[in-house]
Amino acid sequence: MEYILNSMMNVVVPPASMVMMAFAWPTLSFLRAAEWAVKTFFQEDMENKVVLITGASSAIGEQIAYEYAKRKANLVLVARREHRLFGIRENARILGARQVLVIAADVVKEDDCRRFVSDTISYFGQLNHLVNTASLGHNFYFEDAVDTSIFPHLMDINFWGNVYPTYAALPYLRQSHGRVVVNASIESWLPIPRMGLYAAAKAAVINFYDSLRYEVNDGVGITLATHGWIGGDMSRGKFMLEEGSEMQWREEKEVSLTNGHVGEFARMMVAGACRGDTYVKYPTWYDTFLLYRVFVPDVLGWTFQLLLSSPGPRRHSLLPDASIAAGRPLLLEAPPVGKPATTSPRRKPATTSPRRAE
Template sequence: MDLINSFLNWVVPPASMVMLACAWPALCFINACEWLYDSYYSENMEEKVVIITGASSGIGEQIAYEYAKRKANIVLVARREHRLRGISENARRIGARHVMIIAADVVKEDDCRRFINETVNYYGRVDHLVNTVSLGHTFYFEEVTDSSVFPHLLDINFWGNIYPTFVALPHLYQTNGRIIINASVENWLPLPRMSLYAAAKSALVNFYDTLRFEIKDEVGITIATHGWIGSEMTGGKFMLEEGADMQWKEEREVNVSGGPVEEFARLIVSGACRGDAYVKFPSWHDIFLLYRVFAPNVLSWTFRLLISPHGARRTSLIGTGRPFAEVSGRPLLEGTSPRRLLTGPVAVSQQLKME
């Protein structure tokens, strides 16, 4: 058996690459035909019911506007009810048939049951469930001195998607509906300062890829994967749900820029209505998958060159410092640099608070 495996290790990878290269033009043609067919017969969302979690800003907000253009009935779910009111008015002006706002915490199963039941009781159905909640971080794992931050990260990025899906799935079966997931390229592309975030997103993608086989074609699943995009997160804010700020902005070491959130939201909704299994923005990130499988060392060397550290590491407050409001005995104002306020060793555990 060892001899057979050794032989296959040498033969299968290059043979597969040759076959893929030969079949690439035909695959591109087939994919183009499928795209045209699915676009022509795209799902009509008029009067259908869409639940969007994490809708208080960022990707969730823009997705709400895209569904509004398609004249859907929209249910906006987030913790910040005051933010949802303004977004609901915007969605109505754009074209939404009806907008309902519900303040809820998606990491609590009871809250998820409440907003799903309220939706079904009012509209009688659920057609699309869009999960956009996300919590990012920019600390090195070795910097963390308080591990209580770990469950918060995994709760939001994983369970904050699973619980709404678990509760809504029976209703989605009845309408042959669709689940849309906001993932990230970090689920397979390793980047520094994102270890826990990447792990949670990887678990999320694997869960929904597996669920897709379990539920077959009775409920569709669209996994949207993005790189850096121009949202509050890339602008330097931590988020507890898509757009729900932590209590301070981080002064980033690297200026980050990316594509517009509006474009990503448009691609997500268009792909979901076409029935796409995956939506990727930008799609050129996929080339790194080949390197990861066939030349992982090249990928590793490239990232080490491109993302080489300059100067000493700076401790991030999340999970490593004092509670936000206690730093230097005064609250941190938006835009204040934590590096100017920390004057000694960080030892007291901090708390994550949601709006």
């Protein structure tokens, strides 16, 4: 009986749902537009409020700091390499930030997360927005990875690097009826080759925050920002794994991302967070592929095979040259725009056993 019922539902529900959606779409679009207009008019005033940004020396994190600075917020900038934050702090002050606190910390260490949240409360007495921009991408075929020790680090940065700061900040965000703003990615549901581990981690992030949204109800807002292509020209970039007290990702050439899509995405994130938007998407046309994945996944698969499959031989290395990359940045913390990244001798990129990643 159950088999018969499910068989009938498989036939009836999809077309019936499509018909209902077609009729409801104009009304829903009008309601969404009206809601957007109301939220824009009554958007949150960030003057003198406190915004904590993790991964603040990354390209996205830096631009988000500047957007909040224009709104005259107080900023707390968190990154592992503190020296990269000093220039961003000065720029943020010029743009209008009231006070800017710089803290060196590692978002994959729970104790560090508790510390920088505690320092924020001790210094400012409140926390209004927590912005998680920690992200670490990759560009290699899963079966070609030489050193599997990188796998846990990708999950640490992309998943636990969001969970730990949120866990530490949540009680204070409840007190201020604040908001968590999350930098996610379209790969959380769009299956792009050579980014499987990154995509899996981002999917975990999306599902975690969607579940948390219902747990906190209206006590804390959550804005999930997903982006597609926002990178710059990386045709000559090379990436290496550097040994030291902690594993670091370092870029050999300066990549200016300030005036392009990264800045636009940052503006959309901050504007969406201040409006109280649940989701921010850039660009929005990527959503079309979601329909294909649900209803005609074979078409999506054929498209990727045609457009994204690498015609050349695979490179058997952990960190391939960026010349074969699809254009997505691999850095969590990019060097400040306008200052070339310092270089150091290459340290066995395919064989180094990483200890920490950010």
